[in-house]
Amino acid sequence: MSANSDRRWSLARATEFFSGDGKPDMLDIRGMTAVTKGAAGKRDKFRKSVSRCGVSIYGPKHSASASATDGAANREKIFIEDPRAPCLNIDYSNDAYRLLPSSEKFSAHTGVCQILGTKCIRGGKHRVRVGDIIRFGSVGLLVTEIDTGGVGPNDATLSPSEVNSLIQRVVCHDEALADVDSGMDTDDENGDASGNDESKPRSSLQRQSTSAICYVCYDETEDDNPLIAPCKCSGDTKYIHLNCLKRWNTNGEKNEICTVLDESNARTCSICKAPYPSKTRLPNGKVLSLLPDRLNPPCIMFQVVTKHSSSTLNLSTRYQLSYKMLMDNDIHRPLMVGRSSQCDLVLKYRTVSTIHAEIHYSKGEFFLKDAGSSNGTLRYIYRPLTLHNNQSLHVKFGRTVLSIKPTKKIRLPHFFGTAGHLHGSGSRLDDGGVQDDDELSNSSTPRNNRIRYYAAQQQVPTSQQQQQQHARQNLQTQMQNLDL
The missing domain is CATH 2.60.200 (Tumour Suppressor Smad4)
Structure with a gap:
């Protein structure tokens, strides 16, 4: 072998x-x-x-x-x-x-779901496709886009109308089934309970200037990077470059791996506390988006489809995760999903474990694996x-x-390598349901049939074998006589 x-x-x-x-x-x-x-x-x-x-x-x-x-x-x-x-x-x-498919609509706690893994049920890697509805604890995310740059076979994108149609068909938004939080969503290990953990660089002195200056880079130029006034601040903190604001509107140093692409999760100004809009209009009438730029492929996008009381998990919030930076730097690790601020996709909610799941990328496909979470990683079954x-x-x-x-029920004919099925009395039936003639005897049993079968297979000794056996016996007799 x-x-x-x-x-x-x-x-x-x-x-x-x-x-x-x-x-x-x-x-x-x-x-x-x-x-x-x-x-x-x-x-x-x-x-x-x-x-x-x-x-x-x-x-x-x-x-x-x-x-x-x-x-x-x-x-x-x-x-x-x-x-x-x-x-x-x-x-x-x-x-x-x-x-x-499930007879019950999906929500934070309802619907028939496949268990991909928990701390008690260890599952392997599961292939992720566009349209999958994944539940991390009680947080439901819909896979709306997979983009591998043409490498993978499952590249697809759900249009806004397709997303809305799917949500209306399979997701329950009943207020009675909404997941109500009993406390603040915090990361127990890291103690990160603040809503805004980034602070913008500010000048300690407010200066009166006759021209518009970006309060981040202190530059007046506007070549392909216009100065805008996105909030209610005045004075030297009124203007900021578009690209400077986009850098602050992402996830800090992790903006090359995870970014938020939805106005419902817009950041607020740390000075005037006014929320940043999703777009702004320039004096010349041109409308610009203030949302962060899309990440390069291979990337995958999730959208929140469940209602929660947490301010960090607004309905329809979209998260885009990219493997591009990890691949360029030859870093071999999965993308982490969890409540900890050290994870790539941070879901600050009490039912999400500190490190809840892993997202792997291999040969043009994305895979999801549970990391031993307490409340499990599940996939809603609507197909x-x-x-x-x-x-x-x-x-x-x-x-x-x-x-x-x-x-598959084990059958004895497969064990003995013969066709047909066993009759109730133990004799064999052929494919047409006819019993063999030599097995019609009342004394016929499976054991006797096998004994007769193997006995018939024994070959009769040939004359040459008989002569060799006779010569061997004569030699043994002569040796015994010599000993005497």
């Missing part, structure tokens, strides 16, 4: 080897429902296996509509005691299991998801976590 083919056998590989065509025909479901706060007792656990049929799992609110659901007659029904659980449907058709054979899929809906695994 060559070194390339010398792979360690495992139960999964052995099951796949002895399972014929490998198309799943059984579904193993394990579930656990968390107990609500203050309730006594253990967590509710259940297990169910079905064969060649779909499954519908109902919470108390949806149990009444179990018979009225389309296709419910062809599915096994499971009822769980989870008041928050919506209906979850798994369909079986064309020798494949498919998890159907049909095919379940692969012998691969577990972890799903969260309501307070219930499911482990779903399609398998």
Whole structure:
């Protein structure tokens, strides 16, 4: 056996080897429902296996509509005691299991979601595509753009109308389901609780000037960099160059990796406290954008789609992350997502871990990996998801976590390398369902059949072999006589 083919056998590989065509025909479901706060007792656990049929799992609110659901007659029904659980449907058709889209809209705490990883469920890297809705803790982000400069196969951009249409279709903006924060969003490790952690360079003395001067670079020139008055300041702090303001309107030293491209998260002036507008009009009538410039590819863009009480997580805030600077400097590390100010994408919210997840880039594709977060990294399921054979899929809906695994039932004919299926009495049926004539005896059993089969395969010794055996016996007899 060559070194390339010398792979360690495992139960999964052995099951796949002895399972014929490998198309799943059984579904193993394990579930656990968390107990609500203050309730006594253990967590509710259940297990169910079905064969060649779909499954519908109902919470108390949806149990009444179990018979009225389309296709419910062809599915096994499971009822769980989870008041928050919506209906979850798994369909079986064309020798494949498919998890159907969520029947509940997405919000900070609702919707059927695939668990990409938590501190208890360690997941690997998951490919990210445009249109994915990712939930970090309770913060929901929509992937609106992937730009690899033509290197990757999944480059795409959602237009503003497509984003609005998708949000209206799958995202719930009910005020009752909005995530309400009970305190200030702070980074526990770094103690960063201030809203504005950057301070603009100011002159200690206010000077009266007859001409407009940028209070950052103290330059009067306006060649391709006009002077503007974006806030309510007066005197020497009234004017600033457009490019100088854009540099201060980004994430400081990390502006080459992450930038905010939305007016809803505009910075405020540290002197007059007036928010900077997203655009301004020059005296000649030209309109200029005050938002920071777009980053170079490869880059990925997220948009907040969940409502929060935090002032740093306004609805529709967009974040653009770029790998360009890391690649140019030959830095091999993922982009970090978390609550810490040291992360590349900072989500200052209590349900987000200090270091929550990692964003990897390889061969023109972006991948997402959970970093052992407390509240998990999840992906909302609003498109049909095919379940692969012998691969577990972890799903969260309501307070219930499911482990779903399609398998192939092992059949003995595959083990013995012969075609057909075993009859109930142990004899073999051919592909047409006809029993062999030599196995019609009542005393025929699988064990006797195998004994007769292997006995018939034994070859009768030839005459040459008999002569050699006779000569060997004669030689042994002569040696015994010499010893005497």
